[in-house]
Amino acid sequence: MFENDIRITGKHATHIKYLSNKAKIYERYIDVYMNGAIIGFLYGRRSEKDNDIDDSANILASTLANERLKCDFIYRLIMLLDETTGHSVDERINRAFRDVSIGREDESVGSNMKLFDSYVLGGIEVLYDIYTNGCETKEDLIKKVYKVVKNFNDELEASSLNEKIKEAMVDYS
Amino acid sequence: MLGDDLDEKKLNRMKLNIIILERDNVKNREKTQEEMVESIRKIIALELKKNY
């Protein structure tokens, strides 16, 4: 897993190229790939390979080697947390940790990777949508990136929202 | 002396002599330009010398 070249084709390849070369939000294709995986899973978005458009984007094994551990990590997260396949928690733990051992070929790895890949492609679509919507200039992109991050941050801090409301009410009284 | 008036009589005699001189020369064509100038000059000079 994550040992060989990765080849993305079709519209997703076009998206990757846009995000990395045109919009320059992500430095490398591998960054798009990894972020795509996370985003795809966060939004619960999966997608299939696109055979209509003739385009491709390659991630070389050498590049992949640099991010091997990270990719593993992300893979484990998704395998651990994904509930769409109806597996139990134990089964998911196994899927996340056991199946991934180096050098061990397992039948389930194939379908796990398929799941992983579908999240990647879905995430790429999400990213493409976000960063083409109302983004013409470099500044628009910067603003968008910040907005995305900030919104996410706010959502993360939403848990302390109740605290903040409490604080605010104390001030007023 | 420079400021004095010119003597009419002398002037007229000069005029006459000069005209006669010129008239004769037109006929005879004997004198050259320079000779004529000298003759006229003499006419004036001689007349001025006179005391009447």
Added chain:
Amino acid sequence: MLIKRLLMKNFRQFLGEQVVVIADDIEHNVTVILGKNTSGKSTLLNAFNWCLYGTNNFETKDLLNSDRSREMQSGDKEIVLVEITLVHSDTEYIISRSQEYRCDDRSVRATPVNPPKVSYKKPDGQTEIVRSAHITRVINEILPEELSGYFFFDTEKIENISNKVDVTEAVKSLLGLSVLYNAMRHLKDYSKCNVINKVKSNMDMDGSRNAADRFNRIKSEQSRRETISEDLSNTKNQIDYYEKRKEHLSEIIRDNQPTAVLQREKEKLETAIENELISLNMTCDNFVKEFNSNSTNYFSIPLMQRALELLKNEKIVDKGIKDMTSESIKEIIERKKCVCGTEVLEGNEAYNFLIKELEYLPPQSIGTVIRNFRERIYTYGSTNKTYYINLESRYQAFYRSKGRIQEWNDDLFEISDQIKGKENIRKYEEELIDIKGHLKKFIGKKEDLIRLDENCIREIEKHQKAYDSLSAATEKNKDIMLHVRYAEEIYDWIAKTYSEKESIIREKLESKVNEIFSQMYHGRRKVVIDDKYRVALLTEYIDEDIKTDRSRGLETVKNFAFVAGLVDLAREKITSKTSDGDVDLSSEPYPLIMDAPFSNADEGHVKNISQILPEIAEQIVMFVMEKDWSFAEPVMGHRVGKSYYLDKISETLTYIKEVQS
């Protein structure tokens, strides 16, 4: 001038010696020479021209009679001769010109024409020969060559002399103005040598040389002053120009001072914006870099949280040794030796422990993996905190930078709006500096020039004083000055008289010519004579006198009239009064010698012309065709003194025969 006799020898078709005696009696002053065309009339006219001036308008240049030429033998010589006897200023002159022709083996050749000979009879009866140097002058005094065309009237070949040649001088001499004219020239006008200059030059030489020197110095200082004055004037103009410009510019700049300030503001803003844009660009790049550095982890936060929760709840059997994998065990087994040194053989104790250990290691035991996984999550947690803060601050920088740019752009826009349409002050400010420089230069120059001029004035004063004391001292110079005054006075009087006479004469000439003209030609035409004595025909056409188209006949009559008028006028006396009595400046009478005078006029004109001619010229010599004479004879016949006809024997031979009346 009256002609008495024309003698020709072997001249063209006139073989041998042939003579024409010209009538010169007052009552019978017409000489008629009849002949058909080509019989020799033109030749006779040319004989006059050739004898007097050496010119002719024959097409073939040989003058020797061709019959004579043909019969010449080798070694023979023959003379061509024309001799004119005339009376001028009561003196009888004989003028002759000859040319020798020689025959050699091949042909008859002309030798160069001999110079003319002129002799005259003195009052005492003796014949005096005119010196060769004077011959041309004498001949021209009798009849100037430029005017000869008027008196040797070749109607058929005449080009309108009266229109072309500036005959002023010749006419003047003919009309007796030369006396006065020459007097003026001698006194003053002739620049090379005149009386006044001569007298003055005596003064300069007789007087002290220093005076002359002083005089020159004064002159040169004066001319220098002139130059300075010119320079000064130019400089002042320049100064004026620049002053005006300076004022103008200063006003504009004053009016637009606020604009100048705004313009500088504008430039400052533009620079600031430019720099800020560069900075903004960098900020953006940094922001993106920062973003990229940790985005996956950041967005994984909720996932990592959930993962932790999930794993917390589960009991994970984790007995394995940290970071040891099943691969490691397998390799030890293959090595057959443990890390600690114990032998590992299949089936032995060590071997069995190792196999047992496999269960705890991935893939058998996943606790290790999970433990590693958990630790990783904790590590990421800390970086995530700083990640967001850094990103935030970078964004703030971006935002502020953008804000500044926006603000400045707004300011810029406003300023641009304010100064829109107003002048670009910068260029005026630069020009003003430039002009101030010029002004300084020119004012300096002006001051220099004024100083120079003052120097000149001082010099002139100095020289003038010296000069005055030098020249005033000399009695002789005073004397000379008196001479000059008289000469000037005489000159002025002559000039005035001349001018009066000249315009009278010209008027008279013009009216006389018109009088004669109107007698010859009944039509509404007028003749005008310009100050060069050229004659033009006008038609009185309402208010304008315009030059008219000519017909040859009309031209002929016009020229006739001019000549006639000239001749007529020449006969009058021009008197000028001085208190000592009249001076007679009269000039000579003149003949009219005409070839075919009637050939271009119609019958009526012929009659008119015939009537007038004898009245206006002392002497008429006419070459006519018989048919023309038939119209003129009734009118003119009684005035004829001599009559000839040209008997044309062949193309090359004509005899002049007298007709007895």
